[in-house]
Amino acid sequence: MDMKVIHGDDEMTHVVLDGRFDIQGAQEVDSRFEELAKSSKALVVDLSKVSFLASLGIRTLMLSAKTLLRRGAEMAVCGASESVEKVLRTTGFNEVAGLYPDYDTAARALQERLAAFSGKKA
Amino acid sequence: MSELRPPFCSRDFPATVEAASEAENWVARQASDMGLGEEAEFAIGLCLEEVFLNAVTHGHANRATISVCAEPHGVIVEFADDGAPFDPTIAPAKRINGPTQDFDIGGYGTGLMQKFSRRMSYRRFEGMNRLVLEFDAGRNANAGPDTLSAP
Numbered sequence: 001m002d003m004k005v006i007h008g009d010d011e012m013t014h015v016v017l018d019g020r021f022d023i024q025g026a027q028e029v030d031s032r033f034e035e036l037a038k039s040s041k042a043l044v045v046d047l048s049k050v051s052f053l054a055s056l057g058i059r060t061l062m063l064s065a066k067t068l069l070r071r072g073a074e075m076a077v078c079g080a081s082e083s084v085e086k087v088l089r090t091t092g093f094n095e096v097a098g099l100y101p102d103y104d105t106a107a108r109a110l111q112e113r114l115a116a117f118s119g120k121k122a
Numbered sequence: 123m124s125e126l127r128p129p130f131c132s133r134d135f136p137a138t139v140e141a142a143s144e145a146e147n148w149v150a151r152q153a154s155d156m157g158l159g160e161e162a163e164f165a166i167g168l169c170l171e172e173v174f175l176n177a178v179t180h181g182h183a184n185r186a187t188i189s190v191c192a193e194p195h196g197v198i199v200e201f202a203d204d205g206a207p208f209d210p211t212i213a214p215a216k217r218i219n220g221p222t223q224d225f226d227i228g229g230y231g232t233g234l235m236q237k238f239s240r241r242m243s244y245r246r247f248e249g250m251n252r253l254v255l256e257f258d259a260g261r262n263a264n265a266g267p268d269t270l271s272a273p
Contacts (some may be wrong), residue, residue, distance in 0.1 A: 022171060023143040052164060054146075054171040055231060062227045069223040083164040090237045091230040092218030 001025035001050075003032055011114065012107050013040040018049040021057030033060050037067035041074075042110040046103055048079025053087050061088075065097045074113050076106040130191035135174075137183035137203060142174040145188055149199070152190045158197060159260025165238040166199060169255050172231035173201045173210070181205020181251070196240065196258040202250045209244045210235055210253065 001019035008014060013036060019025055036043060045061065047053070061077070068075045075097040080088060088094055100106035133148060135141040149170050153163040170188070177183040183205030191198040215233030218225045235242060241256040 022146055022167070023139065023175075051160075052167055054168045055175050055228075056171070058230060059227055062225070066223065066225065066227065083161060086237070087168065087234060090217070090234055092225075095218045095221055096223075096225060 001028050003029045005032070005036065008107075010107075010111065011041040012110065013043045014046065014103060014107070015043065016046040016049065020052040021047075021050050021060075022052055022054055023056050025052075026056035026060045030060055033064045034067075037064040038071075040068065042107075042114055043068060043073070043075045044103055044106045044110065045075070045077045046079050047077055047081070047084055048102075050084060051081070053084045058087065058091060058093070061093060061097075062091075065093070069096060072117070074110045076100055076110050078103050078106040130189055132187060132189040135186050135188065137174075137178050137181075137186050137205065139175070139178055141186075142171065142178060145174055145186070146171055149188060149190065153197065156192055156197060157259075158257070161260030162196065162257050163260070165257050166197065166255075168238050169235045169257075170199065170201065172235055173253055173255075176208065176210070176231060177201075177203040177205045177251070181208055183251075193256075196256060199255045199257070201253045201255070204250055207246050208251060209246075211242045211244045 001017060001021060004016040006014040015036065017029070043064065065075045077088065077097055078100040079102060080099060085099060088099060098106065098109055100109060131152065135145050146167055150163060150167050153166050174186060177186055181203060183203040186201065186203040189200040210232045213232040215236055216226065216229045217233055239255045240258050243254045245252050
């Protein structure tokens with residue numbers, strides 16, 4: 001699975017995944033996700049090009065979300081297909097990371113949350 | 123011995139994570155060849171990855187056999203493994219309920235299989251777990267279930 005990381009100048013890290021988030025796909029991106037979860041302030045994972053998500057891919061996302069939230073950072077997912085979103089909602093992942101239709105909406109939501117957290121106006 | 127009726131195909135795999143990935147690709151090919159549609163292919167792949175990894179990591183199985191049987195309006199997949207007895211049809215479906223930082227990383231497979239399959243049935247027979255998963259053809263199914271790839 002391809003993984004592109006874009007670091008914005010607004011504290012936003014944009015990860016674009018492309019391919020199947022299956023066993024092999026998860027193994028290919030696991031270590032990079034781990035690094036990003038330890039260093040990012042706000043992480044948006046774009047799943048619009050992900051055609052499949054299962055056990056190990058969910059684990060990668062859950063682990064990243066947990067690491068980020070414990071550091072006081074934020075995570076969101078955008079662009080999920082109907083089936084991928086069904087997986088995320090069935091596990092309850094949407095309770096710990098917001099699901100948004102596109103990157104701009106997700107980034108705006110995370111910026112507002114970060115601003116609220118630091119006592120500033122969005 | 124599988125109880126599935128023809129047309130069906132069956133393949134044995136060692137119970138390893140590497141073989142789980144291979145099995146995932148094999149079943150995806152079968153589902154694609156059967157023209158079940160993307161929705162059904164997704165559901166079958168998802169359930170297979172869950173049950174295979176359960177057998178490897180929790181059941182400590184040595185081998186697994188996957189059988190795929192075409193139906194007029196869907197497909198039946200039987201997953202048999204020689205691991206520790208485990209009946210996912212009665213296991214609780216776990217879900218994160220409400221915003222929290224204190225959630226489990228794994229254990230969501232049972233709920234996913236229950237959600238994505240039409241029906242699941244389980245029995246322990248001759249030292250093997252035998253899980254039968256039934257799936258409907260997807261909304262965009264485009265072919266009859268009469269074409270199966272060679273193993």
